[in-house]
Amino acid sequence: MSGSRDAILGAIRHNHIQGEHPRPAVPLFDQAAPADLKVLFQKSLERMGGKILIPDVPDPMAPVRQAIVKPGPVVSCVPEFEGDMKITPQTKPTDIAPVEYAVLRAAFGVAETGSLCFTEKQLHVNTTGFLPQHLIVLLDPAQIVYNLHNAYQRPEWLQAHYAVFQSGPSATADIEGVLVHGAQGVRSLSVLLQP
Amino acid sequence: MTAELHEELTDPHGEQLDHGAASSRPLKSRIAEPQPRGAKIRGNRPVDQSEAANRFMAATEHEAMHDARLWDLRQKRDKEMHGIEEWEELRNLASGIKEHTLSKLDYYLELFEKNATANGIKVHWAKDGAEHNAIVLEILRSRGVERLIKSKSMLTEECGFREFMAHNHVEVIETDLGERIQQLDDEAPSHVVVPAVHKLRTDVASVFAKTIGSDPDNADAHYLTECQREATRPLILSAQAGMTGGNFVVAETGTFVVCTNEGNADLSANTPPLHIASIGIEKLIPGLNELPVFIRLLSRSALGSPITQYTSHFRGPREGGEMHVVLVDNGRSERLGMEKFWPGLKCIRCGACMNTCPVFRRSGGLSYGATYAGPIGLIIDPTFNVHKYRNLPYSSTMNGSCTNVCPVKINIHEQIADWRKTLAGDGEISPVKKVMMKAAGEVLASPVVYRASLPLGRSALRHLPHFMLYNKLNTWGRKRDIPETPKQTFNEWYRKNRKSQEKSQSEGENS
Numbered sequence: 056m057s058g059s060r061d062a063i064l065g066a067i068r069h070n071h072i073q074g075e076h077p078r079p080a081v082p083l084f085d086q087a088a089p090a091d092l093k094v095l096f097q098k099s100l101e102r103m104g105g106k107i108l109i110p111d112v113p114d115p116m117a118p119v120r121q122a123i124v125k126p127g128p129v130v131s132c133v134p135e136f137e138g139d140m141k142i143t144p145q146t147k148p149t150d151i152a153p154v155e156y157a158v159l160r161a162a163f164g165v166a167e168t169g170s171l172c173f174t175e176k177q178l179h180v181n182t183t184g185f186l187p188q189h190l191i192v193l194l195d196p197a198q199i200v201y202n203l204h205n206a207y208q209r210p211e212w213l214q215a216h217y218a219v220f221q222s223g224p225s226a227t228a229d230i231e232g233v234l235v236h237g238a239q240g241v242r243s244l245s246v247l248l249q250p
Numbered sequence: 251m252t253a254e255l256h257e258e259l260t261d262p263h264g265e266q267l268d269h270g271a272a273s274s275r276p277l278k279s280r281i282a283e284p285q286p287r288g289a290k291i292r293g294n295r296p297v298d299q300s301e302a303a304n305r306f307m308a309a310t311e312h313e314a315m316h317d318a319r320l321w322d323l324r325q326k327r328d329k330e331m332h333g334i335e336e337w338e339e340l341r342n343l344a345s346g347i348k349e350h351t352l353s354k355l356d357y358y359l360e361l362f363e364k365n366a367t368a369n370g371i372k373v374h375w376a377k378d379g380a381e382h383n384a385i386v387l388e389i390l391r392s393r394g395v396e397r398l399i400k401s402k403s404m405l406t407e408e409c410g411f412r413e414f415m416a417h418n419h420v421e422v423i424e425t426d427l428g429e430r431i432q433q434l435d436d437e438a439p440s441h442v443v444v445p446a447v448h449k450l451r452t453d454v455a456s457v458f459a460k461t462i463g464s465d466p467d468n469a470d471a472h473y474l475t476e477c478q479r480e481a482t483r484p485l486i487l488s489a490q491a492g493m494t495g496g497n498f499v500v501a502e503t504g505t506f507v508v509c510t511n512e513g514n515a516d517l518s519a520n521t522p523p524l525h526i527a528s529i530g531i532e533k534l535i536p537g538l539n540e541l542p543v544f545i546r547l548l549s550r551s552a553l554g555s556p557i558t559q560y561t562s563h564f565r566g567p568r569e570g571g572e573m574h575v576v577l578v579d580n581g582r583s584e585r586l587g588m589e590k591f592w593p594g595l596k597c598i599r600c601g602a603c604m605n606t607c608p609v610f611r612r613s614g615g616l617s618y619g620a621t622y623a624g625p626i627g628l629i630i631d632p633t634f635n636v637h638k639y640r641n642l643p644y645s646s647t648m649n650g651s652c653t654n655v656c657p658v659k660i661n662i663h664e665q666i667a668d669w670r671k672t673l674a675g676d677g678e679i680s681p682v683k684k685v686m687m688k689a690a691g692e693v694l695a696s697p698v699v700y701r702a703s704l705p706l707g708r709s710a711l712r713h714l715p716h717f718m719l720y721n722k723l724n725t726w727g728r729k730r731d732i733p734e735t736p737k738q739t740f741n742e743w744y745r746k747n748r749k750s751q752e753k754s755q756s757e758g759e760n761s
């Protein structure tokens with residue numbers, strides 16, 4: 056309601072806080088970044104409850120196949136791996152609900168927090184990121200940034216309508232602090248470092 | 251489902267995982283005990299926090315669990331803080347960024363509106379909770395929505411949203427586990443980050459047995475969580491609309507950001523075709539350079555976890571979807587004009603001040619009888635209703651620990667002192683407190699004197715008359731032994747007396 060809009064903005068102008076409050080410059084805090092970010096990424100990911108899959112050079116998709124241990128539909132959003140359920144332009148968000156595993160590629164990773172960034176471009180249907188029971192994620196090691204300051208310099212933020220940092224699987228500890236993975240979203244998250 | 255016994259989750263190196271809200275060591279209630287309920291609300295009568303606190307403390311198993319659990323979160327927070335060299339710099343930046351944005355809030359709100367609108371978001375403005383509820387209902391009605399799924403939002407608690415929707419026959423399903431427990435128990439959240447932290451596992455088991463048909467004798471946390479997942483999932487899949495809050499709003503990109511550990515915001519926003527976000531106008535920040543400062547501080551301060559499992563950014567509707575943002579004032583613009591109290595608007599709702607507060611830990615969030623509990627509640631609840639919450643600023647030991655942990659550097663304990671002074675000046679003070687104030691003389695009544703006492707490195711408690719602290723009129727002296735030496739602060743005494751607790755490694759308690 057435009058009446059309220061004007062009333063709110065008017066009240067803010069009227070109640071203007073006193074003094075000068077300049078916009079601070081925010082450094083990137085990345086002086087201490089190690090040359091190889093893979094180790095830090097792995098450590099952070101594991102702390103957040105994620106797993107790192109061990110690469111297999113002659114057969115790069117073998118670790119993905121081996122990670123799929125439970126029966127149920129597998130959806131793949133990457134050309135390297137063939138799933139058994141296809142996402143088409145007709146796929147509705149709720150169609151992802153029966154999926155056991157989704158294989159995705161992250162746009163990039165963040166070493167500081169073990170986070171993976173997905174946007175609608177990687178997810179095809181946004182619910183692919185959290186309605187499946189398990190996620191298997193490919194991440195190009197060259198696309199790991201050091202910290203969150205570096206992460207927010209990336210171009211994705213101005214391209215995507217939806218972007219999420221997923222850091223490990225869904226988690227809750229709302230009952231007496233007991234950690235449970237898969238409160239609502241995915242129960243497990245595995246990452247294969249794969250260019 | 252049968253009883254399941256679970257081991258603590260560990261990483262590949264055998265370290266116990268303690269991300270998210272997880273405790274860093276196993277804590278387990280030993281006995282079932284009836285859950286103490288919150289403050290008795292009697293219309294607009296002033297809430298008697300201490301009455302409810304006494305009942306909470308009398309429930310010893312609840313009190314012990316609550317205290318241990320929140321203290322553990324506080325210690326996890328300290329550990330994280332020590333791992334980040336630039337921690338203090340980040341706090342200074344966070345405070346400065348918030349002050350800057352609040353000083354130009356009209357400009358940034360309009361900038362956000364322009365950018366969000368350009369990306370296809372419909373922006374609404376609500377001056378109060380009632381208008382917020384009406385706007386949302388109108389959107390839902392015009393689209394025939396009967397079921398709405400929702401991620402946790404303190405703002406909608408402020409607006410009485412759930413009750414309003416129930417009256418209007420829209421089914422609201424909370425998707426956050428803690429919030430869902432509270433919804434099913436018809437109780438408000440007791441903590442901004444961990445809404446059911448005042449409940450024991452046996453309390454949850456009895457709520458779930460009554461409402462979602464779980465085994466009443468099974469109080470295993472994994473079992474209960476799984477029951478809730480199974481019961482809620484069909485509701486999520488059949489909902490016609492989803493609602494989220496917003497932790498941060500980036501004006502320059504028209505983005506709003508929601509932080510959750512369970513993935514609720516993503517579920518609520520992306521599963522149904524319609525997404526409505528309710529956001530307080532103080533959540534604005536200028537741009538993407540500023541955002542990481544807050545993302546780095548929020549979960550570390552709240553839970554001692556480097557980041558929430560999900561940090562979700564919404565900049566526009568997805569293809570074929572619809573997205574609305576309701577910007578809500580509800581007293582915030584007025585608070586901007588309160589010379590002493592506007593810094594409360596910097597709050598990012600991390601809950602660190604609650605976790606560290608000895609009063610909160612021992613009395614439970616529901617004892618405050620207000621949407622916001624703990625130290626932050628003491629300083630913002632009276633802005634919503636000065637009469638009803640006039641006694642709350644007295645529920646503090648004034649140890650300053652809240653101020654020390656606050657990631658946006660709100661001078662919480664100074665504001666508590668200022669509220670006491672303001673309320674005394676307004677005549678908004680109960681007879682019991684009046685007696686205490688008289689006895690306390692100028693120390694409490696004067697923030698100047700009080701502040702002057704701080705650099706001595708002791709809490710103001712030392713400067714208060716003995717009568718004031720340990721007289722039976724003072725409910726905070728009750729159930730506590732009198733310290734041997736009056737030079738010892740309550741907090742020092744308190745810590746020494748925590749048998750089950752390791753030594754604090756904090757910078758905070760008495761600095």
Ligand code: SF4
Nearest residue numbers: 597598600601603656
């Ligand atoms: S006042 Fe500070 S410590 Fe308390 S919830 Fe708000 S930001 Fe967190």
